[in-house]
Amino acid sequence: MSTAAISLRGIHKTYGKNIALDGLDLDVGEGEFFCLLGPSGAGKTTTLKTVAGLEEPQSGTVSLDGTDMTGVEPYDRGVAMCFESYALYPHRSAYDNLASPLRSPRYKLPAAEARERIGEIAELLGIGALLERPVGALSNGQRQRVALGRVLVRPARAFLLDEPLSHLDAKLRQAMRAELKAIGAVRRTTTLYVTHDSVEALALGDRIGVIREGRIVQTGTREEIWHQPYDTFVARSFGRPRINLLPGTVTAHGTFLSADRFFEIPSAPAAVRSVAPGTPVQIGVRPRDLSLGSAGPGPGGIELMGTVYITEVLGRATEVTVRLGAQHLSLVVPRADAAGLRPDAPVRLTVRPESLLLFEADGADGEPGRRITG
Numbered sequence: 001m002s003t004a005a006i007s008l009r010g011i012h013k014t015y016g017k018n019i020a021l022d023g024l025d026l027d028v029g030e031g032e033f034f035c036l037l038g039p040s041g042a043g044k045t046t047t048l049k050t051v052a053g054l055e056e057p058q059s060g061t062v063s064l065d066g067t068d069m070t071g072v073e074p075y076d077r078g079v080a081m082c083f084e085s086y087a088l089y090p091h092r093s094a095y096d097n098l099a100s101p102l103r104s105p106r107y108k109l110p111a112a113e114a115r116e117r118i119g120e121i122a123e124l125l126g127i128g129a130l131l132e133r134p135v136g137a138l139s140n141g142q143r144q145r146v147a148l149g150r151v152l153v154r155p156a157r158a159f160l161l162d163e164p165l166s167h168l169d170a171k172l173r174q175a176m177r178a179e180l181k182a183i184g185a186v187r188r189t190t191t192l193y194v195t196h197d198s199v200e201a202l203a204l205g206d207r208i209g210v211i212r213e214g215r216i217v218q219t220g221t222r223e224e225i226w227h228q229p230y231d232t233f234v235a236r237s238f239g240r241p242r243i244n245l246l247p248g249t250v251t252a253h254g255t256f257l258s259a260d261r262f263f264e265i266p267s268a269p270a271a272v273r274s275v276a277p278g279t280p281v282q283i284g285v286r287p288r289d290l291s292l293g294s295a296g297p298g299p300g301g302i303e304l305m306g307t308v309y310i311t312e313v314l315g316r317a318t319e320v321t322v323r324l325g326a327q328h329l330s331l332v333v334p335r336a337d338a339a340g341l342r343p344d345a346p347v348r349l350t351v352r353p354e355s356l357l358l359f360e361a362d363g364a365d366g367e368p369g370r371r372i373t374g
Contacts, residue, residue: 094127273374
């Protein structure tokens, strides 16, 4: 990774008895588009506010471009933040909101240059025709784009974006993801982007960080996060439908036996060989790595027999939920392959051993099980 433009070390932040950040460490490289993914309450927004200087941690340090920001006021940090709550001037026009950073003494531009930059960003965000309208007359999605544009219009050492697409409809959100990726590629401005949407994280991030209960669980590229999740929490965070996690134990001859003893996987992941017999574990397989088979699993493949529980059409694909004893397993297949499937119909599933992931059992306290690598 390139030199860290944003570096957080040992950040602790509490609100009364509630721990928001619990010794958080994070590095974002210079010019990197970094996505921070996590559920509500995980500490994502607090992380952004701490970088911006809007929140003061109880302990730990924030550095920007190698300079310790302790005691540095927000306006001296050179970062631009987009809030999920817009934070616009409702009585002013969209143009005036976009222009407000360029009228400040710190970032003031000549009028012609400011108009050109505002027009460029407005067209990019699809609000070029709305510039003269008061913000109060705009829809939530349009306000969100104005708020994002106000951040992008001015120069900054880093952009801090808090769920900037959350109020857009699905079609516009997809288009905006592509535009944000293009902006990041052209400007190479360091960007820390917060989201709860794994699709956004996978689409946008040069790297992704997964946060849980105020700590970074794992950072990596989309390929690393997808294929080598640190634990079941990370594995569950990516993919729609979510990964299948089937509890069971390791047998004396190195296979996986389901918890209800309904099925056994003879060609389990190589990691099984490093686990003592009788150890509770979980096998993970993503829905798109499973297939409906009619002629056997093929060389080296694994075959599982079950019955159809329910089917759900997902556009051109169909999600099929299959009952395996007391457990259910989801797979996604082309719509034509699921035609004619009815509840309780017997089906054969096939999967490649290399698609299987092995995890420790989740703890009784809900602590996610770590991936076993062998």
